[in-house]
Amino acid sequence: MASSAMAQGFGGFTALMPSFSSSNRLQLGFSKHLPEWKGSSIVIRLDASFSQSSNSRKRASKLVTSAVVVKDETATSAATSKTGHELLLFEALREGLDEEMERDPRVCVVGEDVGHYGGSYKVTKGMAEKYGDLRVLDTPIAENSFTGMGVGAAMTGLRPVIEGMNMGFLLLAFNQISNNCGMLHYTSGGQFTIPVVIRGPGGVGRQLGAEHSQRLESYFQSVPGLQMVACSTPYNAKGLMKAAIRSENPVILFEHVLLYNLKEKIPDEEYVCCLEEAEMVRPGADVTILTYSRMRYHVMQAAKTLVNKGYDPEIIDIRSLKPFDLHTIGNSIKKTHRVLIVEECMRTGGIGASLRAAIIENFWDYLDAPIMCLSSQDVPTPYAGTLEDWTVVQPPQIVSAVEQICQ
Amino acid sequence: MTTMSTARIPPASSPCIARKPKASSNTGKLPRVYVKPGWLRKDLMGSNLRFSEFRSAKLPCSPLTVSAIASASELVKERIETKSELLVTREEGLELYEDMILGRSFEDMCAQMYYRGKMFGFVHLYNGQEAVSTGFIKMLKAHDSVCSTYRDHVHALSKGVPARAVMSELFGKTTGCCRGQGGSMHMFSKEHGVLGGFAFIGEGIPVALGAAFSSKYKQEVLKDEKANAVTVAFFGDGTCNNGQFFESLNMAALWKLPIIFVVENNLWAIGMSHIRATSVPDIWEKGPAFGMPGVHVDGMDVLKVREVAKEAVARARRGDGPTLVECETYRFRGHSLADPDELRNPAEKAHYAARDPIVSLKKYLIENNLANESDLKSIEKKIDEIIEEAVEFADASPLPQRGQLLENVFADPKGFGIGPDGRYRCEDPGFTAGTAQV
Numbered sequence: 008m009a010s011s012a013m014a015q016g017f018g019g020f021t022a023l024m025p026s027f028s029s030s031n032r033l034q035l036g037f038s039k040h041l042p043e044w045k046g047s048s049i050v051i052r053l054d055a056s057f058s059q060s061s062n063s064r065k066r067a068s069k070l071v072t073s074a075v076v077v078k079d080e081t082a083t084s085a086a087t088s089k090t091g092h093e094l095l096l097f098e099a100l101r102e103g104l105d106e107e108m109e110r111d112p113r114v115c116v117v118g119e120d121v122g123h124y125g126g127s128y129k130v131t132k133g134m135a136e137k138y139g140d141l142r143v144l145d146t147p148i149a150e151n152s153f154t155g156m157g158v159g160a161a162m163t164g165l166r167p168v169i170e171g172m173n174m175g176f177l178l179l180a181f182n183q184i185s186n187n188c189g190m191l192h193y194t195s196g197g198q199f200t201i202p203v204v205i206r207g208p209g210g211v212g213r214q215l216g217a218e219h220s221q222r223l224e225s226y227f228q229s230v231p232g233l234q235m236v237a238c239s240t241p242y243n244a245k246g247l248m249k250a251a252i253r254s255e256n257p258v259i260l261f262e263h264v265l266l267y268n269l270k271e272k273i274p275d276e277e278y279v280c281c282l283e284e285a286e287m288v289r290p291g292a293d294v295t296i297l298t299y300s301r302m303r304y305h306v307m308q309a310a311k312t313l314v315n316k317g318y319d320p321e322i323i324d325i326r327s328l329k330p331f332d333l334h335t336i337g338n339s340i341k342k343t344h345r346v347l348i349v350e351e352c353m354r355t356g357g358i359g360a361s362l363r364a365a366i367i368e369n370f371w372d373y374l375d376a377p378i379m380c381l382s383s384q385d386v387p388t389p390y391a392g393t394l395e396d397w398t399v400v401q402p403p404q405i406v407s408a409v410e411q412i413c414q
Numbered sequence: 415m416t417t418m419s420t421a422r423i424p425p426a427s428s429p430c431i432a433r434k435p436k437a438s439s440n441t442g443k444l445p446r447v448y449v450k451p452g453w454l455r456k457d458l459m460g461s462n463l464r465f466s467e468f469r470s471a472k473l474p475c476s477p478l479t480v481s482a483i484a485s486a487s488e489l490v491k492e493r494i495e496t497k498s499e500l501l502v503t504r505e506e507g508l509e510l511y512e513d514m515i516l517g518r519s520f521e522d523m524c525a526q527m528y529y530r531g532k533m534f535g536f537v538h539l540y541n542g543q544e545a546v547s548t549g550f551i552k553m554l555k556a557h558d559s560v561c562s563t564y565r566d567h568v569h570a571l572s573k574g575v576p577a578r579a580v581m582s583e584l585f586g587k588t589t590g591c592c593r594g595q596g597g598s599m600h601m602f603s604k605e606h607g608v609l610g611g612f613a614f615i616g617e618g619i620p621v622a623l624g625a626a627f628s629s630k631y632k633q634e635v636l637k638d639e640k641a642n643a644v645t646v647a648f649f650g651d652g653t654c655n656n657g658q659f660f661e662s663l664n665m666a667a668l669w670k671l672p673i674i675f676v677v678e679n680n681l682w683a684i685g686m687s688h689i690r691a692t693s694v695p696d697i698w699e700k701g702p703a704f705g706m707p708g709v710h711v712d713g714m715d716v717l718k719v720r721e722v723a724k725e726a727v728a729r730a731r732r733g734d735g736p737t738l739v740e741c742e743t744y745r746f747r748g749h750s751l752a753d754p755d756e757l758r759n760p761a762e763k764a765h766y767a768a769r770d771p772i773v774s775l776k777k778y779l780i781e782n783n784l785a786n787e788s789d790l791k792s793i794e795k796k797i798d799e800i801i802e803e804a805v806e807f808a809d810a811s812p813l814p815q816r817g818q819l820l821e822n823v824f825a826d827p828k829g830f831g832i833g834p835d836g837r838y839r840c841e842d843p844g845f846t847a848g849t850a851q852v
Contacts, residue, residue, distance in 0.1 A: 112636055141635055147668070152620040152661035159624020162609060163559065163643075165631060182617055182658075191610070195602035196593035197822040199609075234829045255825040283831050283838070330831025330839075337834040369834050 091274045097267040099241035100130045100206075103248035104168065106277065108138060111166065114252055116143045117157050118170030118207075127172045128208055128267050154180035154205070158187045162199040166252060174209030174261065175221040188257040189232035204251040206260035210301055210351055211399050213265070217387035220395075224261055225357040228329050235328040236282055237261040237300040241271040243326060246280025254282060261328070263301045285332035291321030294409055295339040297362060298349040299325045302400060306349050309405035318409055328358050331365050337373075340366065344375035345412045349400055354382040376412050381405060501717045504784045510716050511779065511790060513552060514544040514772050515797045517568035520577055521747075523801050524567065524584060528751050532809075533584045536613075537598045540568040542714075542746035545771035546678050547572045549719025550646055553727050559607040559645040561622035564599035565678075565745075566611045569648055574606040581804040587811035594814050595822065607643075615649060616656035619675070622647035623662045626671035626736075644730040646674045652683025654697045660704075663738065667705040670735035674726045675701075677740040678713065684749040685757045701738030713741030714769040717778065744769075817847040 094102065108114045115138075116122075116131055122145035125132030135143040146153040150171065157167040171177040177184065188201055211220040224235055234256050238244035244262070251258035288303065289310060298306045303324050313320055321339050325331060340346055346366060350359040359380040366378055381400040388398050502510065521539040528537055540547065543565075551560060551572035562569040570580055575591055583590025584598055591603050592611075600611035609625055612618035625645040632641030653659055654677055666673050677697050681688045689695055701708025707729075711722045719741060726737040744766035748755030779785040824830065827840035839845050 115631065115635075139635070141631060147661070147664060149657075149661035149665065152623070152658050152665065155617060155620025155658065156624040156627055156662075156665065159561075159609065159621035159626075160628045160631070161624070162621065163625045163628035165628050182614060183620065186612075186614060186617055187621060191602075192825050193822045194592060194596040194600040195604075195610070195822075196591065196595050197825075198592070198602050198604040200825040202825070232823050232829075234824075254829075256829045283828055327831070330829065332832050333834045334832045334836040 091272045093270060093272045094241060095267065096238075096241045096244050096262075096269045096271075097128055097130050099245040099271075099273060100238075100248050100262065101132065101134070103245035104131070104252070105134065105137075107249055107252040108134070108142065111252075113164060114166045114168065115141070115160075116168045116170065117146060117153055117160075118144075119146055119148055119172045119176075121145060121170050126170065128262075128264075131170070150176050150179040151182055155183040155187060157203050157205075158183060158191065158201055161201045161203045161257075162191065166202050166204075168204045168206060168252060171205065171207030173219055173221075173264075174207045174223045175218055177205065177207065177223060178221070178226075181226070184227065184233070184259075185230045189230035192232060200255050201257045202252075202255050203257045204248075204254075204260055205257070206248075206251075206262060208262045208264045208267070210261075210263040210265065211383070211388050211395065214390055214392055214395055215264070215388075216390050220388035222352045222357070222383070224259075224328050225352045227259055228358060228361060232257065233329065234258045234282060235261065236326055237263075237328055239263070239266060239300050239303045239324055239326070241269055242273050243280050243286060243324075245273060246278055247282065247326070249279045250282045253279065258282065261300060265301055266304075280326075283327050283330060283332055285335040286324040286326050287321075287335065288324050289320065289322040291319040291343070293319045293343060294321065294345040294347055294412055295336070295343045296320050296322045296347045296349060296405070296409070297325050297336060298322065299328065299358070300351060302349045302351050305400060305402050306405055309402035309409070312402065312406045313409055316406075316410075318413060320409060325362070331362060333365065333369055336362075336366065337370055340370045340373050344373055346374065346378045347405070347408055347412055348378065348380040348382075349405055349408075350380070350382050351399055352382055353385045354380075355385050357382050379408050379412055381408055500782055500784070501721065502784070507775070507779045507784045508789065508793065510548050510552060510720070511772070511775055511785070512793045512797065513548040513572055514716065514775065515794055516571055516577065516800070517544040517547060518772060519794075519797050519801050520567060520571060520580070520804075523581075523805060525747070525751060527581075527584070527805065533586070533598070535597060535599075536564065536750050536752065537584070538565040538750045539747045540565055540745070542766065542770070543678055543680060543743045544568060545716035545719050545775075546648070546676065546713045546741045546743055549713075549716045550648075550674070550676055550723040553720060553723040554644065554646065557607065557643050558727075559609050559622070559625045559643060561609040561618045561625065561645060561647045562601070562611060563615055563618055563649050563653070564611070564613050565650070566599065566601045566608075566648075570601040570603060570606070570608050570611075573603070573608050575601070575603045575608060577800050577804040578807040579603075581801075581808040582811050585808040585811070586813065587808055588814045588818065589807070589811040593818065593822070595818075609645075615653040616658035619647050619649060619653070619658050619662045622673055623666055623671060626666065626673035626730075627669070629672050630669065642672070642731050644672045644674065644727055646676055646727075648676045648678060650683060651677060651679040651681065651688040651697065652686065652691065653677075654679075654700070655692055660700075663700070663704040663706070663736070666736040670733065672730035672733070673736045674723075674730055675736060675738045677738070678743050679740050680743050680745045681762075682745070682749070682758065684753065696740075698738060698740040704738075706736045706738055708738045708740070710740045710742065713743030714766065714771050714774065716771050716775050746770075820845070 116134065120127055121131045122135035122140055122143045131143055154169055157169040160167050184205065188203060191199055191201055209221060209223055224237065227233060227235060234254070236247050236251065236258060238247045238260065247260060251260050296306050306322055310320055310322060321343055323335060323339055348359040348362055350357055352358050359382050363378050363380055381404055383400065384398050386398055389395055517540060521541050524533065524537060524539060527533050547568045551569065560569055560573050567580055571577060579591040580601060583592055583594060583596060583601065586594045588594055592600060596602060596611060599613045602608055602610050609621055610618055622645045629641055629643045632638045663675065679688065679697060683691065698708035698710040709722055712718045722739055726739060729737055746767060776790060780787070828838050830839040833839045833842065
């Protein structure tokens with residue numbers, strides 16, 4: 008069916024395409040990585056029907072159209088390596104971290120349960136045994152203070168990677184992140200650098216409740232002096248982790264709870280992604296779809312439907328949430344003249360809002376239609392599965408938005 | 415207590431330190447708390463609190479006799495001094511005097527300059543507390559670090575930041591230690607190990623903790639034996655009710671970090687009396703709760719502070735971990751230059767004014783023949799000249815230009831991102847000069 012054609016059309020970049028047999032069972036098994044879930048694993052099945060209308064949402068047997076897929080074995084990664092090794096996203100993060108810790112003895116990890124427990128999502132599994140308890144430091148539950156400690160350590164020569172067990176917990180560290188991480192380089196007149204990486208899983212998961220489903224990128228984007236990136240594939244997860252550690256600026260690396268088990272083949276050779284660049288996921292001509300993190304997969308899913316309907320969307324994973332890569336974005340807009348932003352942030356004050364403003368300011372003359380922005384509802388993420396699904400943007404909404412823009 | 419007539423420093427021979435550590439069930443090898451428990455400061459507003467004996471003029475003090483600090487507790491021991499044992503040499507004494515005069519004169523000049531419209535915003539002066547800064551920081555080495563709050567001018571000066579750099583910073587000139595970008599509350603110096611200058615109370619303590627962690631990391635992971643830097647964190651009584659204080663005490667003791675927590679308890683957090691804000695006003699008592707020694711010291715006496723500092727720094731440097739030191743001190747001026755200071759009882763102010771640390775040290779030096787009047791006068795003159803020069807320098811220095819605005823936002827200016835033309839924004843000369851569209 009259309010899948011093979013699309014796979015060829017996409018070749019050369021890391022599109023994670025589901026294969027469309029009717030029973031595609033994905034064992035996510037991320038239950039063992041979620042301390043809150045005890046025991047049972049989640050089975051998510053893709054809905055194989057393309058002609059499904061945007062209004063029908065099958066929930067009968069707990070099937071959810073999911074962004075999380077297992078990569079097709081034959082597709083290759085964005086790098087041109089023919090060999091390479093396959094791993095899951097959290098392993099890619101670990102690999103990047105491990106390589107940087109070996110390369111530079113000043114790199115250390117600070118956070119709750121990063122050491123003996125191996126990280127709540129197993130990103131640092133095995134590293135405390137390898138590097139010792141001081142380099143992979145288990146902290147007490149004191150986010151504000153250990154983030155500040157990371158800042159002080161960075162000022163005096165170390166390069167800490169600070170983990171928030173869930174990004175939402177870093178709200179407690181807002182004082183240190185805003186005042187110290189973001190501002191100290193400036194208020195000290197450039198004397199002290201703060202080369203920290205602050206990372207952790209965020210985003211809306213599977214019925215994790217409101218407080219564990221937060222998107223902090225919208226809160227931190229105003230802090231001057233911070234860079235923010237969001238990873239979405241094993242390839243860019245490892246690359247961005249390495250780039251963030253090597254950067255002299257404080258970088259916040261946003262991971263997503265539902266993406267940790269994505270599998271992909273990544274190059275054996277060392278590589279580093281660029282922190283400020285966006286990633287072209289699918290070149291196209293009709294409309295520019297800007298997205299990041301988990302919504303990339305909802306967009307890819309919608310893209311299949313759109314292609315079948317005859318549209319040719321250009322999909323860009325912006326990756327760098329602050330600053331925006333205006334070059335990649337601008338080139339795309341100059342080509343398509345229509346923009347759709349799909350994000351998981353709330354509508355009010357989210358990344359989409361800023362991106363929209365930046366596009367209007369820089370590329371107003373190239374637009375043929377108003378910019379559309381699909382965001383999550385301005386609501387604390389409900390626990391109930393049905394409500395939670397309606398909180399975030401789903402592929403059918405993306406399809407109808409594109410149809411609306413392109414008419 | 416208002417009847418105390420003479421301002422006498424309790425003799426140098428009887429600092430508030432017990433010399434013999436006492437074994438204790440919960441602290442193991444840690445030296446025991448040094449101060450009589452149950453001390454409560456007399457609230458001169460009239461409440462009914464016991465006044466600690468060693469601040470009473472009833473102490474049978476004399477610089478040359480043995481003095482005993484009577485106490486019901488076994489914790490406070492006497493230190494028997496012989497006639498000839500002095501706490502400082504002449505050089506040390508003069509160094510301390512000079513540093514305190516520098517701090518005092520600088521702050522007085524700040525007040526003058528503020529009222530003349532040369533500096534703006536919130537300026538918090540350190541008058542009266544000089545003994546704490548001088549007492550601790552003069553025991554540190556050049557590679558040690560100091561972390562402070564918004565009342566940080568004198569900490570920076572004691573640590574070695576030139577007066578002209580601090581004054582320039584206050585005037586907002588490019589030659590300031592932070593290029594004019596920090597201001598009064600954000601004094602930083604990489605060269606002299608001053609880690610700030612923080613406007614929010616409590617947020618500097620974890621930063622100090624991080625510097626101490628760095629020290630330990632460099633020793634144990636990077637195997638750098640010379641990395642034995644000690645960090646001193648200064649903060650006030652108000653901060654001691656803040657979560658970051660307790661979180662940091664816990665982590666410092668847990669990992670035995672080389673840090674000293676110095677509480678400058680001046681009894682007031684703007685207009686909030688310490689007694690009204692704190693359920694257990696004895697801050698030093700909170701140290702043992704986290705597994706570190708808690709020490710109380712008379713912060714108006716630089717020699718006593720120095721004694722405590724010596725031990726605490728040595729403790730940190732040999733790897734025995736943190737110490738919590740509460741310095742009883744007082745600020746002679748208001749919280750900031752904008753504070754009318756109407757709430758504090760004049761009797762309380764007079765009581766502490768009579769214990770001016772500079773006057774006390776002067777008395778000690780002269781009485782013990784370590785210096786004479788003319789030595790001290792010449793120091794004061796020297797400092798006056800330094801301050802004058804600092805003001806002239808600051809006045810003559812240029813104001814920051816537009817191009818400086820964005821220069822230090824990022825250490826790596828690639829963080830400003832990629833512009834529509836495909837080049838990094840920072841490569842555009844108009845961008846950093848402020849002429850390009852941001």
